[in-house]
Amino acid sequence: MIIHPLISDTKTLTELCARLARSRFVAVDTEFMRENTYWPELCLVQIADENEAAAIDPLAPGIDLKPLLDLMVENEDVLKVVHAGGQDIEIVHNLTAKTPHPLFDTQIAAMAMGMGEQVGYSNLVESMTGVKLDKGARFTDWSRRPLDKRQIDYAIGDVTYLAEIFPRMLDRLRKTGRGAWLDHEMERIADPANYVNDPDLAWTRIKVASRKPEVLGRLKAIAGFREREARRKNLPRGRLIKDETIADLAVHPPRHQSDLAKVRGLAASWAGNDIGARLMSALESAAPLTEAEMPPREDRRPGLGKDGALVADLLKLLLKVRARDSDVAPRLICRSDELDAMAAGQRQGLSMLEGWRYEVFGKDALALCEGRLAFSVRSGKMVMSEIE
Template sequence: MSAPTYAACPGWRWIPNSSASRPITPQLCLIQIASADRVACIDPLALPSLDPLLDLLYDPAITKVLHAAQQDLEIFYHLRGAVPTPVFDTQLAALVLGHGSQIGYAALVQQLLGVELDKTHTRANWRHRPLAPEWLAYAAADVRYLRELYLRQQAALAARGWLDALAEDFAALAVPDRYRLQPWEAWRRVREHNRLRGVQRAVLRALAAWREERASTHDRPRRWILDDAALLELARRMPKTPDELSRIRGLPATTVQRQGEALLARIATARAEPPEQWPVRTARSHVSPEQAAKVDEMLRLIAARADHNRIPSQCLADRWDVEKLLLGEDSPLLHGWRAAMVGRELLARLTADSNPQAAPDR
């Protein structure tokens, strides 16, 4: 059997903002891509069309290896209205293999390969031509090691029997609804949104919609506009003044300077909505005291399994995920790497507890 084909792709480079007061529309300025035997930096400004490259990347026979894949896949979606498959996300694989949550590419290369990457040119103006040789070397390094990371991670996952489980998570990255513009529903994709109450959810809905609109208008990943943690903190505290806004944890000073008025206006409008217009969070089923004790027991097992695998327990599951599993509802613990790591075991225990006569002797 011949070896599979790999494409490590792309390190998309965008032109930075031209002024502190008004961000310009970003422009795709450089694409880095690597195969098994070469690395290329592609200049989209010099090409009449990217279609030949995209035809290659959308070939289902080619595995696309990316780091923090969702941002790149979002760009693909906006280019063609679909996401290329199959993909392998080295950041997600790194989480499952105990290398930390949201680890950066350079840090992962350092951990696994012992190579220290130069990040000097992170904020270079990639629209400038000609591109300096040291810029191109920096850009090439951003994809040069992806294939080796992929091979090592694939072997480690196979040794643990988790390859098929991760394949389910990677396939979920290609679901179009992840990238389709639905501003008024975007708040539901913010993790931990169910921790908010009443008018806080209305504020989150307004802010998440604002982020969607800006991401679409400027062709930028959502996190480049505002990350989820900052959205949640804004919704919790609902600042009314620029001074209060500046004290929001995780909100960049540049965002306060450039978008502060827009954020405060959205928050004020959402706070003025009548309660009957507030978004309703997904109903949380009630658990009995006996069931709550069972949830506590399951959370202890999850914490132990997470600690064993060097994974933050909150990345594996939270209390609501466990409650849904206990109540027979759909839960992240039933899917992908979470199911492989602990979810199937928890489900087997619940089944045995509900039918003790069928349970094996212990």
């Protein structure tokens, strides 16, 4: 495989992308920093096919990434291969409002191959090639220039091995007939809606002890305020206001802006500056959550009574057994919220009742819920039997 020097000009990048556009797939990885910014700062892009690999410097003066971004989001003929690519996809979405497509994530593929739910890249490489990767440059500050040869070699290694592993994984999936199992999952992670941060939903990521609608309404208002301010200033959310401070403000709202000086976690200057005024405005306009907006209780599964919760636990046990028997990660077969939905009586719109998931798990899950399947232990092993 040809390894190119670090690409730092538009002409060389354009020529590389023109060649890669004729490939059947490209392996892609990124290095970025987000410790000091709201938006991740793209610092390096690594890309490879079966013949060549390169690292691209997005921070190089005057470089235009359009040829690369067009390859990623406009060229439907080239498959984009990533490993645990959520953050890489997010970066492309931030730059283009689109996501790479078509897409193949080797971490998800490993789930269908019985290699675990979240197999790390280093472990995947060692498992499939016997090579132990050097992790020495893992904590590099990728925004600093110049990058030395060891750093660049480390970064390019992430895609050269990915380009080597992908065809092997594809062959194994085809031989086992499991390639089609992944189509829905790959489309799901490529959905642009997954990478849009809605300020009105930011509150759902913050823990607060109260379930009072007025408290949660203030939580929603303050979290949305922080999201918008952090974007505008390009600052990390937590640097602007920490989650625990937001929760405290929601439970104990200040009456006047001058009271912000007494809030632990806020600078005293908020008592008299513009950002403090905007926070107070958000608090004053906060409305209690409607019943439809109220989150489910954490100690009570939505729509489930005590008996329903026991049925959901039985379904989880069945899922573990079927996942073991089929040598596939349980999370690829079914999510826990779907198990709760089935236990509560839902039968429509469940992915476990469609396609391969129905054959592997769904039909037995239905039989269990309908009293046609029983668990037993034989010779120390969990088995299931149909009930006439």
